[in-house]
Amino acid sequence: MLNCLVTVLGVFICVPLLLFMAAPYIRRYIAGGVCKSTAKLNGKVVVITGANTGIGKETARDLAQRGARVIIACRDMAKGEAAACEIRAETGNQQVIVKKLDLADTKSIREFAENFLAGLCCPEARLQSGNSLSCTYGLDQFYPTTLPAILNQEGGHTVASGLCQTLPCLKRCCLVCLHDGESPKAAVLDWGEEKELHILINNAGVMLCPYSKTADGFEIHLGVNHLGHFLLTFLLLECLKQSAPARIVNVSSLAHHGGRIRFHDLQGEKCYNWGLAYCHSKLANVLFTRELARRLQGTGVTANSLHPGTVHSSLGRHSILMTLLWKTFSFFLKTPREGAQTSVYCAVAEELESVTGQYFSDCRPAYVSPQGRNDELAKKFWNVSCELLGIQWD
Ligand SMILES: NC(=O)c1ccc[n+]([C@@H]2O[C@H](COP(=O)([O-])OP(=O)(O)OC[C@H]3O[C@@H](n4cnc5c(N)ncnc54)[C@H](OP(=O)(O)O)[C@@H]3O)[C@@H](O)[C@H]2O)c1
Numbered sequence: 001m002l003n004c005l006v007t008v009l010g011v012f013i014c015v016p017l018l019l020f021m022a023a024p025y026i027r028r029y030i031a032g033g034v035c036k037s038t039a040k041l042n043g044k045v046v047v048i049t050g051a052n053t054g055i056g057k058e059t060a061r062d063l064a065q066r067g068a069r070v071i072i073a074c075r076d077m078a079k080g081e082a083a084a085c086e087i088r089a090e091t092g093n094q095q096v097i098v099k100k101l102d103l104a105d106t107k108s109i110r111e112f113a114e115n116f117l118a119g120l121c122c123p124e125a126r127l128q129s130g131n132s133l134s135c136t137y138g139l140d141q142f143y144p145t146t147l148p149a150i151l152n153q154e155g156g157h158t159v160a161s162g163l164c165q166t167l168p169c170l171k172r173c174c175l176v177c178l179h180d181g182e183s184p185k186a187a188v189l190d191w192g193e194e195k196e197l198h199i200l201i202n203n204a205g206v207m208l209c210p211y212s213k214t215a216d217g218f219e220i221h222l223g224v225n226h227l228g229h230f231l232l233t234f235l236l237l238e239c240l241k242q243s244a245p246a247r248i249v250n251v252s253s254l255a256h257h258g259g260r261i262r263f264h265d266l267q268g269e270k271c272y273n274w275g276l277a278y279c280h281s282k283l284a285n286v287l288f289t290r291e292l293a294r295r296l297q298g299t300g301v302t303a304n305s306l307h308p309g310t311v312h313s314s315l316g317r318h319s320i321l322m323t324l325l326w327k328t329f330s331f332f333l334k335t336p337r338e339g340a341q342t343s344v345y346c347a348v349a350e351e352l353e354s355v356t357g358q359y360f361s362d363c364r365p366a367y368v369s370p371q372g373r374n375d376e377l378a379k380k381f382w383n384v385s386c387e388l389l390g391i392q393w394d
Contacts, residue, residue, distance in 0.1 A: 041348065047199070049229065051083065065091045072098045104223055195239070196239065198247070210318065222268075231391065250286075259282055291375075291378040297356070305358075306360040309362065
């Protein structure tokens with residue numbers, strides 16, 4: 001009886017104690033690969049989709065820390081500006097900008113690309129009337145304390161207040177608000193003339209959505225995760241080529257192993273499973289990257305895809321079960337910052353300068369499913385994607 005009691009007590013004390021002692025090692029194992037590159041990105045321009053939260057936001061934070069001009073491309077401007085504000089404050093890099101992009105709407109994707117290529121990467125600011133000054137996206141709420149410092153650094157000049165006019169942003173200039181405590185003033189910052197794009201990170205994604213369609217009638221996973229990024233890349237590619245060396249990073253997933261390209265029912269109208277739909281779209285990311293890399297040989301633009309790991313983010317928000325599971329087991333999941341490591345690695349690592357068409361996980365090459373390595377499939381799917389989007393991409 002006593003023996004039994006000692007054993008039970010031993011188990012109840014020893015197991016939790018052992019787990020407690022091993023916890024830091026378990027965490028380190030789960031955290032996975034770390035990007036060790038110390039590359040600086042001053043003068044480089046980066047676009048990251050879905051960077052208002054999760055892995056994308058942490059990727060943006062890291063690249064901003066390295067000095068890049070980071071364009072957060074997201075569908076919710078308020079969320080995007082909150083993320084940008086946080087990153088600007090933490091990194092001291094004021095060139096973190098938010099631009100509207102809804103990947104579930106090809107009109108929005110075209111508008112984003114048009115604005116970007118026209119050099120309109122800054123939010124539009126408006127001098128309303130008299131002394132009242134307002135900026136779209138509430139820049140006045142975010143800049144007041146940092147602006148004088150930026151003006152000194154960047155040599156911006158002030159614009160007289162009291163005018164009633166609209167001042168759209170110029171190429172790399174932006175009208176911003178300055179509150180000096182008494183009356184609001186406006187200032188124009190000049191960020192230089194170059195119109196380049198060095199790193200495009202196709203990160204945004206949806207998972208486990210109930211059956212729904214994008215504005216253009218595409219099944220939501222296929223439309224947002226694959227076709228939206230396919231079109232965005234197509235529209236920005238010339239700029240990437242002109243800015244070479246440049247990199248395209250497509251955030252896929254281990255889930256691509258479960259994916260199939262179901263040409264007979266791409267929109268899932270005959271048969272739909274929300275989990276499989278996500279897997280199909282992630283396989284689409286891998287195939288797109290493979291074919292894109294092949295077509296970009298010799299241009300100085302590389303394309304790689306990756307699995308970020310299993311990350312505690314809001315990706316599972318459409319499923320109550322998934323949200324509960326991720327909350328319960330969050331200890332065993334990567335944090336978004338850990339999940340961003342492979343994206344950052346693909347974007348900056350010096351040793352990947354001319355590496356293209358590869359798939360990474362934990363900052364090293366990883367195993368691709370047989371479907372994901374099928375070049376014929378990649379070519380055929382490329383053509384079908386072009387047809388769906390009504391574009392000609394030779
Ligand atoms: N988390 C994981 O375990 C995991 C594993 C493997 C792969 N991934 C991949 O990692 C990427 C990032 O996911 P995450 O985990 O960081 O998820 P997340 O926190 O949910 O972030 C997803 C981002 O995509 C954006 N987005 C969704 N639909 C959009 C649309 N129509 N237009 C523009 N942006 C849109 C979201 O914007 P809103 O905030 O406005 O919704 C959000 O910013 C995804 O491609 C995902 O497939 C994640």
